[in-house]
Amino acid sequence: MKFVVPEEREAEERAWAVVSAAYAEREPVAWPRRHWQPLVAVAVVAAVVAAALSPPGRSVVRSVRKAVGIETAEQALFSLPTRGQLLVSSRSGLWLVRPDGSKRRLGRYRDATFSPHGLFVAATRANQLVALDPKGAVRWTLARPAPRFPAWTGTRTDTRIAYLSGGRLRIVAGDGTGDHVVARAAAVAPAWQPGPERVLAYAEGRSAVVYNTDRGTVLLRTPPIPEPVRKVAWSRDGERLLVFAPHATRVYRNGKVVEQDDPSDATLDTDAAFAGRRGHVAAIRFAGVSSNVFWIGGGPVLFSGTGVFRQLAPSPDGRWVLVTWPTANQWVFVRTRRRKIVAVARIAQQFGRRARVEDWCCA
Amino acid sequence: MAGTGRDERAWVRRAQAGSASDFEALFRAHWGPAYRAAYLVVRDAAAAEDIAQEAFLAAVRALDRFDRRRPFGPWLHRIVVNRAIDWARARALRAEGEAVDVAAPEQRERDDELLRELGRLSPEHRAVIVLRYLLDYTPGEIAELLELPRGTVNSRLRRGLDALKERLE
Numbered sequence: 001m002k003f004v005v006p007e008e009r010e011a012e013e014r015a016w017a018v019v020s021a022a023y024a025e026r027e028p029v030a031w032p033r034r035h036w037q038p039l040v041a042v043a044v045v046a047a048v049v050a051a052a053l054s055p056p057g058r059s060v061v062r063s064v065r066k067a068v069g070i071e072t073a074e075q076a077l078f079s080l081p082t083r084g085q086l087l088v089s090s091r092s093g094l095w096l097v098r099p100d101g102s103k104r105r106l107g108r109y110r111d112a113t114f115s116p117h118g119l120f121v122a123a124t125r126a127n128q129l130v131a132l133d134p135k136g137a138v139r140w141t142l143a144r145p146a147p148r149f150p151a152w153t154g155t156r157t158d159t160r161i162a163y164l165s166g167g168r169l170r171i172v173a174g175d176g177t178g179d180h181v182v183a184r185a186a187a188v189a190p191a192w193q194p195g196p197e198r199v200l201a202y203a204e205g206r207s208a209v210v211y212n213t214d215r216g217t218v219l220l221r222t223p224p225i226p227e228p229v230r231k232v233a234w235s236r237d238g239e240r241l242l243v244f245a246p247h248a249t250r251v252y253r254n255g256k257v258v259e260q261d262d263p264s265d266a267t268l269d270t271d272a273a274f275a276g277r278r279g280h281v282a283a284i285r286f287a288g289v290s291s292n293v294f295w296i297g298g299g300p301v302l303f304s305g306t307g308v309f310r311q312l313a314p315s316p317d318g319r320w321v322l323v324t325w326p327t328a329n330q331w332v333f334v335r336t337r338r339r340k341i342v343a344v345a346r347i348a349q350q351f352g353r354r355a356r357v358e359d360w361c362c363a
Numbered sequence: 364m365a366g367t368g369r370d371e372r373a374w375v376r377r378a379q380a381g382s383a384s385d386f387e388a389l390f391r392a393h394w395g396p397a398y399r400a401a402y403l404v405v406r407d408a409a410a411a412e413d414i415a416q417e418a419f420l421a422a423v424r425a426l427d428r429f430d431r432r433r434p435f436g437p438w439l440h441r442i443v444v445n446r447a448i449d450w451a452r453a454r455a456l457r458a459e460g461e462a463v464d465v466a467a468p469e470q471r472e473r474d475d476e477l478l479r480e481l482g483r484l485s486p487e488h489r490a491v492i493v494l495r496y497l498l499d500y501t502p503g504e505i506a507e508l509l510e511l512p513r514g515t516v517n518s519r520l521r522r523g524l525d526a527l528k529e530r531l532e
Contacts, residue, residue: 005402005411012394015416016387022423023378023386226373226380247376262373266432 069328073343077101077350081333081342084316087112087121087359092352094123096134106136113150114361115159115174122150122161129163131176140176153192162190162200169202171213182213188229194238201241203229208243220255235279236318242281244272249296251281261296273312275321276336282321284309293323293334303334303341313357322357368434375431390419393436396498397443403493404447406482414450418442440498441508444490451486480530488523491516
């Protein structure tokens with residue numbers, strides 16, 4: 001039955017005039033959109049703790065641990081599947097992992113990044129930005145309040161480190177001189193655009209800003225997404241910008257959205273990253289009790305499992321992506337083409353609790 | 364044209380956050396089906412406009428409480444159809460004559476006849492037929508929308524269609 005009511009269009013316009021006026025006058029309820037999440041998290045933690053404390057609970061936790069994860073996982077990180085070295089932070093400090101699996105604890109630092117050629121490390125601790133060599137020896141320090149998220153770019157002779165401190169984005173030269181404020185910014189790691197010019201992307205609430213630090217000009221301010229930006233990242237060729245939030249991910253090219261992902265409320269994305277040799281965007285989708293890693297632009301699911309996957313870290317050559325899987329206490333290296341899986345167990349025992357990949361550098 | 368489920372959830376989310384353009388997208392996607400559904404139940408264009416408009420105003424008032432996991436369309440249609448049934452019942456109590464036939468002259472004669480006969484069914488029978496054949500809801504979904512037992516929906520559909528068939532023959 002298909003028909004049009006006479007004057008349907010006119011009726012629509014009359015109704016829109018009334019309804020849009022009502023919408024404009026409405027006062028949204030002042031209730032943070034994600035307010036339930038901390039409550040749910042607290043409830044879940046309380047339930048898990050209560051369950052784990054009882055003898056039957058301990059037994060259940062053990063059996064769940066056994067059931068989750070890849071059974072054939074290596075019992076230690078014997079080697080990385082491809083070239084490069086890892087920086088890993090955890091409650092126990094900052095670790096540098098060589099391709100042969102050997103690792104060195106650099107000290108108690110929070111966030112860290114490699115220099116452009118992997119020769120040095122910039123890291124943060126309580127009130128200092130610190131430059132280190134790979135043996136952990138301090139080259140210089142800069143006292144700033146609660147510095148976070150260093151990002152290092154440049155050539156062998158001229159480099160810059162962007163970082164956040166006191167709600168502001170700052171830039172300092174690779175030798176620790178010339179520190180200055182660039183702009184107000186949200187507490188999200190800034191990202192340098194690969195390429196000859198020193199162009200930086202950073203988060204500003206629900207938008208991302210692309211800023212040319214040499215010219216001091218804003219090149220792009222993305223339209224706001226429905227929630228605060230949680231991550232910005234560039235593709236390896238520097239042509240595409242990823243702007244990530246759990247319920248709204250956008251990929252920009254020349255200022256225009258070329259890919260996007262808006263998970264429903266029943267699900268959320270926990271991370272996204274450029275991966276694969278062609279630099280597509282992979283994301284982690286958490287739904288109910290399981291997670292999977294998928295390509296936002298479509299294609300086969302890369303990897304799925306029970307529990308929470310927290311982070312995606314692409315290898316420098318783009319061939320592999322590391323999926324951190326705290327529920328299983330494992331890391332899973334997934335080769336993006338001709339899929340291959342290499343799993344490593346007992347991550348907390350090797351690096352400490354809440355292990356996080358800070359950087360994977362350099363091919 | 365209604366958007367995909369993903370579009371719709373995004374529109375609702377952004378409309379809740381204050382995006383007028385997303386609220387307009389939601390309105391534009393759902394106005395036509397809502398208005399037509401109301402019209403088919405009440406058989407009065409002015410009343411259908413009021414009913415659909417009232418349903419959208421109710422949507423504005425309830426927007427912040429709307430559960431975004433649920434689709435917007437069925438929720439709106441439920442308001443529309445229930446209000447339309449109430450309106451049609453009230454009109455019957457006022458002993459008004461049949462609704463003015465405002466079918467467009469270019470519509471096919473057969474459609475005119477079908478719509479006219481549809482208008483002679485009781486509001487309850489009209490509602491389930493409109494939901495089933497105009498808005499493409501399944502009997503299970505209609506039962507949920509109108510809070511009726513599924514058997515009642517099926518019997519109203521059957522009886523409504525039988526009555527239509529009889530009158531059209």
